[in-house]
Amino acid sequence: DGGITQSPKYLFRKEGQNVTLSCEQNLNHDAMYWYRQDPGQGLRLIYYSQIVNDFQKGDIAEGYSVSREKKESFPLTVTSAQKNPTAFYLCASSSTPGNGYTFGSGTRLTVV
């Protein structure tokens, strides 16, 4: 079955450590996105990529980094520079930028 997979589902990190969240899709989609969701709030765009080897900052890119070396993969690194990283992180993909997204099931990151 085609889909988008995020791992792990739950992640705990100590303050000061970098951590990388995985996002893999087998939908052959060109565009991929990372969103952050805080409790009771909407989705805020961190980074997005329209094509391999290219990505752009979203609305809240500070403290995060991404890479897009393969069409299927768009990992997100939460660096120690991110002041408040505890949140629910969602990855999405679409066949055409700006059209309907398919979302992964999310990774809940907690800083301890």
Place this chain on the structure above:
Amino acid sequence: GESVGLHLPTLSVQEGDNSIINCAYSNSASDYFIWYKQESGKGPQFIIDIRSNMDKRQGQRVTVLLNKTVKHLSLQIAATQPGDSAVYFCAENQGAQKLVFGQGTRLTINP
């Protein structure tokens, strides 16, 4: 509808009644709109979409209405069931390469 702040707008309806969730969008140039459903701890799921050359689109138990004059989008759910309890987001394509999401509305179904 959309709002800014820490608290999601909420809508409570009786099981079996119809639900109407509203969304005000910001950009008159937006040409594509989508409704998503998000259950607790899960990623959003596509419900229905509509392009700006349409006023209404129907799916299974759901209808989306678009009023471009007042920049308003609504999602109607017929005969609401307990499984419809979730947060519902509208999203718009403002002509850029990404969607912009609304704040979300929490729908609660009362037995």
